[in-house]
Amino acid sequence: MAMLSRVAESLYWMSRYLERAENTARMINANANMMLDLPRDIRPSWDSLLTITGSEETFGTRYSSPNEGQVTRFLISDAGNPGSILSSLRAARENARSIRDILQREGWEHINELYLKAMARIPDSESPKRRFAYLDDIILSVQGIAGLIAGTMSHDEAYEFVRLGCDLERADMTTRILDVRWGDLSPDAKESLKPFENLLWMSVLKSMTAYHMYRRHCQTAVGRDSVVKFLMEDRLFPRSCHYCLRDMQDALNHLPQGNCVREKLSEATALVQDEEARRRTELRRFIDDLQVKLGEIHDALSGCYFDVEKMSPQQKQPACCNA
Amino acid sequence: MSLALQDYPNPDCFDELIDDDGAPRPHARALFDHLDSFSETDIQERKAATEAEILSMGITFTVYCENEGSIDRAWPFDVIPRLIRAEEWRTVERGLKQRTRALNLFIDDVYHGQNIVRDGVFPRELLADSRNFRPECVGIDPPLGVWAHVCGTDLVKDKDGRFYVLEDNLRVPSGVSYMLENRLVMKRVLPELFESYAIAPVDDYPAQLRQCLASLAPVANPQIVVLTPGIYNSAYFEHAYLAQQMGAELVEGRDLVVGSDDRVYMRTIEGLHKVDVVYRRIDDLFLDPEAFHPESVLGVPGLMRAWKKGNVALANAPGAGVADDKVVYTYVPDIIRYYLNEEPILPNVPSYRCVDPEECRYVLDHLDQLVVKPANESGGYGMLIGPKASEEERAEFAERIRQDPRNYMAQPMLTLSTAPTLVDHRAEPRHLDLRPFILSGRDTYVTNGGLTRVALKKGSTVVNSSQGGGSKDTWIIDGKGA
Numbered sequence: 001m002a003m004l005s006r007v008a009e010s011l012y013w014m015s016r017y018l019e020r021a022e023n024t025a026r027m028i029n030a031n032a033n034m035m036l037d038l039p040r041d042i043r044p045s046w047d048s049l050l051t052i053t054g055s056e057e058t059f060g061t062r063y064s065s066p067n068e069g070q071v072t073r074f075l076i077s078d079a080g081n082p083g084s085i086l087s088s089l090r091a092a093r094e095n096a097r098s099i100r101d102i103l104q105r106e107g108w109e110h111i112n113e114l115y116l117k118a119m120a121r122i123p124d125s126e127s128p129k130r131r132f133a134y135l136d137d138i139i140l141s142v143q144g145i146a147g148l149i150a151g152t153m154s155h156d157e158a159y160e161f162v163r164l165g166c167d168l169e170r171a172d173m174t175t176r177i178l179d180v181r182w183g184d185l186s187p188d189a190k191e192s193l194k195p196f197e198n199l200l201w202m203s204v205l206k207s208m209t210a211y212h213m214y215r216r217h218c219q220t221a222v223g224r225d226s227v228v229k230f231l232m233e234d235r236l237f238p239r240s241c242h243y244c245l246r247d248m249q250d251a252l253n254h255l256p257q258g259n260c261v262r263e264k265l266s267e268a269t270a271l272v273q274d275e276e277a278r279r280r281t282e283l284r285r286f287i288d289d290l291q292v293k294l295g296e297i298h299d300a301l302s303g304c305y306f307d308v309e310k311m312s313p314q315q316k317q318p319a320c321c322n323a
Numbered sequence: 324m325s326l327a328l329q330d331y332p333n334p335d336c337f338d339e340l341i342d343d344d345g346a347p348r349p350h351a352r353a354l355f356d357h358l359d360s361f362s363e364t365d366i367q368e369r370k371a372a373t374e375a376e377i378l379s380m381g382i383t384f385t386v387y388c389e390n391e392g393s394i395d396r397a398w399p400f401d402v403i404p405r406l407i408r409a410e411e412w413r414t415v416e417r418g419l420k421q422r423t424r425a426l427n428l429f430i431d432d433v434y435h436g437q438n439i440v441r442d443g444v445f446p447r448e449l450l451a452d453s454r455n456f457r458p459e460c461v462g463i464d465p466p467l468g469v470w471a472h473v474c475g476t477d478l479v480k481d482k483d484g485r486f487y488v489l490e491d492n493l494r495v496p497s498g499v500s501y502m503l504e505n506r507l508v509m510k511r512v513l514p515e516l517f518e519s520y521a522i523a524p525v526d527d528y529p530a531q532l533r534q535c536l537a538s539l540a541p542v543a544n545p546q547i548v549v550l551t552p553g554i555y556n557s558a559y560f561e562h563a564y565l566a567q568q569m570g571a572e573l574v575e576g577r578d579l580v581v582g583s584d585d586r587v588y589m590r591t592i593e594g595l596h597k598v599d600v601v602y603r604r605i606d607d608l609f610l611d612p613e614a615f616h617p618e619s620v621l622g623v624p625g626l627m628r629a630w631k632k633g634n635v636a637l638a639n640a641p642g643a644g645v646a647d648d649k650v651v652y653t654y655v656p657d658i659i660r661y662y663l664n665e666e667p668i669l670p671n672v673p674s675y676r677c678v679d680p681e682e683c684r685y686v687l688d689h690l691d692q693l694v695v696k697p698a699n700e701s702g703g704y705g706m707l708i709g710p711k712a713s714e715e716e717r718a719e720f721a722e723r724i725r726q727d728p729r730n731y732m733a734q735p736m737l738t739l740s741t742a743p744t745l746v747d748h749r750a751e752p753r754h755l756d757l758r759p760f761i762l763s764g765r766d767t768y769v770t771n772g773g774l775t776r777v778a779l780k781k782g783s784t785v786v787n788s789s790q791g792g793g794s795k796d797t798w799i800i801d802g803k804g805a
Contacts, residue, residue: 002591006578098554101563101573157592256593305592 002256007102008161009306010095015165017092018111021085022142023173024075025135027052030207032068032132037199042192046071052180053083068128076125076135085138086122089115102158107149114141160251164301167251171244172294174231177204179287201227208239228279232272241290245269248297261300268293328355331743334752337484339405339742341752350408350800353519358403363748370745373402373512377504398501399793400508401744404516405755405775409523409801415478415486415759416769418669421659423474423761426491426646428662430470433645434460444661445654449678452729453645454699455494457607459614460642463631466539467765471646472638473532473602474761475499478773479672480740487672487737489756491655493639493647495604499528499760500561502774503568505796523771523799528760529568535764536569536600539636545599547571548589550579552605552621562604571602581625587635600636601626607641649732650676650698672737677728686733687724690717693733695724710736739784742795744777754778756786757797772797 027049035043047066050056055074058081063070078084082091093115100108118138124130146166153159181204193200202222205211210231217234220226234240238247249265252258271290279286331345340351347355361369377398432439433456439445450456475496477489506525510517536547551562553575566573572589579598580588588595603610609619614627629635645651653674656667675693677683686693695707707720724731741752759773775795776786786792 001572002593002596004572004574004578005590005592006575008592094554101567 003157005306007099007158009302010099011102011158011161012165012301012306014092014095014099014111015162016169017088017095018142018145019166019169020083020173021088021092022139023169024053024083024085024088025138026209027173027177027207028072028075029132029135029139030203032072032128033206034199034203035068038196042196044193048180049075052176054176055081055083058082069126072131073126076131077122085135086115086118089118089138104153107145107153110141110145110148114138114145117141155254157255160254161305163251164248167244167248168294168298168301170239171241172291174208174239174241174244175287175290175294177207178228178231179284179291182283182287197224198222204231210237210239213237225280228283229276232279233276241272242269245272255305258304261297261304264293264297264300268297328743328750331750332752334741336738336754337480337482337740338752339407339480339740339755340403341743351406354404354406354516357516357519366745366748369402369512373400373508376508376511398504399779400505401753401777401779401793401795402509402512403743403745403750404509404796404798405742405757406520406798406800407772409799412523412772412799414668418486418667419476419759419761419769420767421663421665421668422476422488422491422655423471423763423767425655425659425662426474426493427469427471427763429658430640430643430646431468432662434463434642439658439661442661444657446678449650449729450645453648453651455607455642455644455648457642457645459627460640463640463642464633465630465640466541466633466636469539469763470640470643472535472539472640472763474763475758475773476761478669478757478759479737481672482738484740486669486757488655488669489672490649490652491647492758494606494644495558495639496758496760497558497561497604498758498774498776499770500564501794502760502770502772502797503528503564505774505794509796520798521801523801525771528770529565531762531768532565532602533569533571535762535766535768536571536602536636536638538765539638540599542599546589546597547600547602548574548579548598550574550576550601550603550605550623552576552609556604558604565602576605576620576622579623579626581623581629585625585629585632585634587623587626587629598635600638602638607644610637610641648698649696650678650729653732672734675733677724677731677733683724683728686731687721690721692735694736695720695731695733698730698732708736742775742777744779744795746779746781751781753781754784754786755795771799 031046031049038044045066046068047056047059049071050059050066053075059066059071059074062078062080063074074081074084076085079087081087089111093111096103096108096111121134124134149159149162153162181200198221201224202211204227205214205222208231214222214227214230217236218226218230230237231240233242235242235246237243245265245268249262249269252261252265268290271286271293275286328341328345328347331341333343333345340348340354342348358366377400429439433450437450440447440450471493473496475492475498477492478486479489480486502525533547537545547569549562549566549569549571551559551573553559556562563573565571574589578589579601580590580595582588582595587598587601589598605621608615609621611622611624611626611628612619613624615622626635626637627641630637630641652671653676656671659665659667675682675686677686686695690707690709690712693709695709697705700706707716709717712720739754739756741754743750744753746753755775755777757773757775760770762768775797777793777795778784778786779793
């Protein structure tokens, strides 16, 4: 029996939202850590996190100034921010709820519990003292759910959609983080931050829990080019763009159709691997290009598997795949 | 003894298991002997085990609430089963089959020649005003001539200990999943009892439903889907459960598409797959925005088109609700006589039709003794319970009846039967009803028993789960029990 498109889409988004919640939690903790290491007068403002998540505008309509308290509340618990951790967990839960017949019982229960726990403990997230533990708990819980799914769900088509959602969200977040940190450090950025450049790149690694793996696998000091290279190209680190794209290729091999997605994936992989020189000179534009590619991968997935309404019954195949 | 039957109040009504002298009826003796052997701790343990089973099996129903849109609640369940003797049940079963056969003939006639109107048995104006009559269905021939494939008929027992039909639910009757789950819980919590009785099994319902639905399609292995309004519907648990048990696909409206070839397809990751039978759990008016409410997003544009062409079977068929009308209900005994030339086996609750001037006058004069029901509401909405209403409420209702007599019927207050129900540590009488399910396809099938709903509040007769009702396992038992 072929899988319903709606079910595939719900699995995909459930996975993306879980990954998004985890990534946002990592990012906030890494940023807070970095801030503590920088002299008070030259700390970059918290609004760089808004830029990473592309939510400056929404923030502006709801808050007065991007200080630590307001930004973290906006990113963690604000129900009016569709990208906040709690909104993401809630969306993951709603998606999971609609496919309870597909997901194993424990999968649904853990996602449900995570949301309820995160809601109940919102006051912790608002205390700078307890926030770290709060976010760390969310990261571990999402990892637990991911482990449960990987370890107890049949690696069938449903599982491949979970994988696709997770990989794409990860690759997306990796490029976003690089983009913004590059903004903090671009030549026209504050001269005063220069001495702390390595510290900032270290925080980039830490926001992806990549620091230790970087140390083990790259025998170089933490610097811009080597960090970007690691997060882009490393073949073994599961949060690098290249790894995510390759894992998506693999997932697609277990699904029917999908040629148009494969094509977009190859293009993105080529960009990640072949453009090292360009990354050195025009990182920002390079990342823009890559983000466009990631967007195209999502669109191709949608066109191929989710928006089946675009096909006519006579055609019986998604339009993109006949091309 | 723990259940303290000697303290069991002698209710002023028929009790299913206890006779007027406070002793267990013969067929319930083995049950109470067994329960008697329990200590209070035993009873509490079984009760706790039941609750744990229900939670862990995820048996829930959905209640709407303000914050979250909806919330799943565990299903309230009573461990003391309701026993019905097989001899008695066989008559009920025959009565239910007779009734649904007649109802199906009636619906088919209403959308074709309307002979019953022409012959003066059923008033023409009632059809003209019927809110569930669908002009779109006139002239359509559904497979096998059957319209109401799944019928949930509510039965009650009055003081005389006889079953009466309270209403027929032909639109999207629910509750059958709880009937099935109740049995599973009982088997886990009180397995010893199953040794004492020969209990008719209920768990072939999903297979019977599948067979019934499959008989509507011309192909050998039809693609069957269960069409649900989605996770916020109060019966979503049941929709998912039945789909899973039948091996059918659970779909929402947006999963289906009707092609320019007027066939129904479901959207899968491999493209469009043809659908042959839709067991729809969406009301008529939301089924197809092209034919009914254009703003509805629950349904499937073009579904009616595909159905009319005979390219897909819909269960229940659109328009079947015309017989699910409390005023039409009052005609069912006549309908049975007219189409089958038989006397009704199961009686209706005596009813007054406000559309008849004489009966209407009687109703208006006796509002303080009657229950008045609007024709097309369900779930107990819009009713007047005369004896419990205030003078103003009755006056206001009388005005409504005068304005629109066709929309109302009235019945005397019934004294619903009770059965012993575990309340804290004691068995207390609680009122109940029974909803058996009747499947009509190529064959007709009646569930062994059905869903017994219990009003858990003392003295209450409201059994709806959304209003504090619970349920019991219903046993059709052969012989007297060991």
